[in-house]
Amino acid sequence: MIYILTGAIRSGKTTALVNWFKNRQDVDGLLCPDNSVGKRYFFKIQSEVEFELEIGTEVETEKIIQIGNFRFLKSAFDKANTYLMSIASENPKTHIIIDEIGKLELKNDGLHESAEQLISKFQLDEEHHVILVVRDYLLEAVLEHYTISEYSLIKTEDLESDYF
Numbered sequence: 001m002i003y004i005l006t007g008a009i010r011s012g013k014t015t016a017l018v019n020w021f022k023n024r025q026d027v028d029g030l031l032c033p034d035n036s037v038g039k040r041y042f043f044k045i046q047s048e049v050e051f052e053l054e055i056g057t058e059v060e061t062e063k064i065i066q067i068g069n070f071r072f073l074k075s076a077f078d079k080a081n082t083y084l085m086s087i088a089s090e091n092p093k094t095h096i097i098i099d100e101i102g103k104l105e106l107k108n109d110g111l112h113e114s115a116e117q118l119i120s121k122f123q124l125d126e127e128h129h130v131i132l133v134v135r136d137y138l139l140e141a142v143l144e145h146y147t148i149s150e151y152s153l154i155k156t157e158d159l160e161s162d163y164f
Contacts, residue, residue: 016156029097084114100133
């Protein structure tokens with residue numbers, strides 16, 4: 001089953017997910033929170049390992065993906081995609097989170113590779129659930145891009161209740 005957590009930019013989607021899964025063992029995936037200086041990084045849920053994603057203008061030695069004012073390490077997306085696909089193929093947890101599906105993914109970049117694979121694999125699976133984080137204004141484009149027909153929309157309030 002596909003669940004889509006949607007809301008406006010900076011509306012607390014990632015924070016709500018952290019609060020929801022902090023005492024659960026049946027959740028894995030990747031979050032993309034901001035660090036103390038406002039730069040985004042990836043956070044592996046089960047292992048609690050962090051790795052750098054967003055960089056400033058000082059790094060020029062690695063391949064960079066730029067969208068608007070944001071500069072992301074291509075290697076971070078490669079690592080993130082590999083991780084998501086590996087946890088889905090091994091012994092998947094009941095819930096796998098992909099934070100987030102956005103403009104890069106709609107251009108077949110960023111987390112597109114893993115999102116495409118996980119959506120296809122779990123869309124009709126009643127025992128395993130993929131939770132996609134999607135900005136509200138991109139929802140229709142994401143549904144069309146990934147041909148998602150079976151899904152349930154959730155809001156941050158749903159994570160505070162016993163929705164799952």
